[in-house]
Amino acid sequence: xxxxxxxxxxxxxxxxxxxxxxxxxxxxxxxxxxxxxxxxxxxxxxxxxxxxxxxxxxxxxxxxxxxxxxxxxxxxxxxxxxxxxxxxxxxxxxxxxxxxxxxxxxxxxxxxxxx
Amino acid sequence: xxxxxxxxxxxxxxxxxxxxxxxxxxxxxxxxxxxxxxxxxxxxxxxxxxxxxxxxxxxxxxxxxxxxxxxxxxxxxxxxxxxxxxxxxxxxxxxxxxxxxxxxxxxxxxxxxxx
Numbered sequence: 001x002x003x004x005x006x007x008x009x010x011x012x013x014x015x016x017x018x019x020x021x022x023x024x025x026x027x028x029x030x031x032x033x034x035x036x037x038x039x040x041x042x043x044x045x046x047x048x049x050x051x052x053x054x055x056x057x058x059x060x061x062x063x064x065x066x067x068x069x070x071x072x073x074x075x076x077x078x079x080x081x082x083x084x085x086x087x088x089x090x091x092x093x094x095x096x097x098x099x100x101x102x103x104x105x106x107x108x109x110x111x112x113x114x115x
Numbered sequence: 116x117x118x119x120x121x122x123x124x125x126x127x128x129x130x131x132x133x134x135x136x137x138x139x140x141x142x143x144x145x146x147x148x149x150x151x152x153x154x155x156x157x158x159x160x161x162x163x164x165x166x167x168x169x170x171x172x173x174x175x176x177x178x179x180x181x182x183x184x185x186x187x188x189x190x191x192x193x194x195x196x197x198x199x200x201x202x203x204x205x206x207x208x209x210x211x212x213x214x215x216x217x218x219x220x221x222x223x224x225x226x227x228x229x230x
Contacts, residue, residue: 036219041223043207045221046219103158106157
């Protein structure tokens with residue numbers, strides 16, 4: 001599986017934007033970039049995913065570099081509830097319908113949000 | 116709609132015993148995956164089931180096994196427990212109908228302690 005590299009930890013002030021980087025220099029043409037986060041004492045939670053174009057949803061935005069070797073998860077206004085470990089994951093494209101593919105988690109970035 | 120349900124939430128077992136963990140996926144989801152989370156190794160993929168068939172398997176010994184029933188509910192079994200099997204075991208369900216629909220929904224996990 002292609003690997004991702006993320007900073008171990010980041011800090012942010014509440015109400016400010018947060019940019020969480022991820023490097024994936026060995027990404028293949030059919031790998032999707034997924035982001036999950038894990039809040040304390042909970043299972044991981046899907047945040048967003050994309051292939052080539054930037055993506056937005058109610059939780060966050062995903063900015064993907066033109067060469068796809070890096071991406072950035074953007075939380076527009078961090079809150080205390082966003083304190084979590086954020087995982088950037090490359091997910092094999094599935095050649096046919098009928099099955100999901102595994103998630104290969106790295107160590108993630110622990111985001112601390114302070115008042 | 117109800118989320119992914121894992122039972123039991125907490126379990127204490129003795130070395131050498133076996134254990135069975137249960138996962139009920141979201142209604143309509145046909146793919147169930149299992150993960151092990153430890154402080155040292157992080158989140159690691161165990162196996163994935165779709166339509167009662169194991170589709171993918173991680174790098175774990177044969178003591179770890181699983182199955183899926185016709186209603187998509189899944190169980191995983193660990194035999195001859197070792198101290199190192201102490202971990203949070205997470206189950207994730209997804210539609211399994213193609214890469215665009217493979218957002219995984221995680222349960223809160225079963226915390227297994229082996230003494």
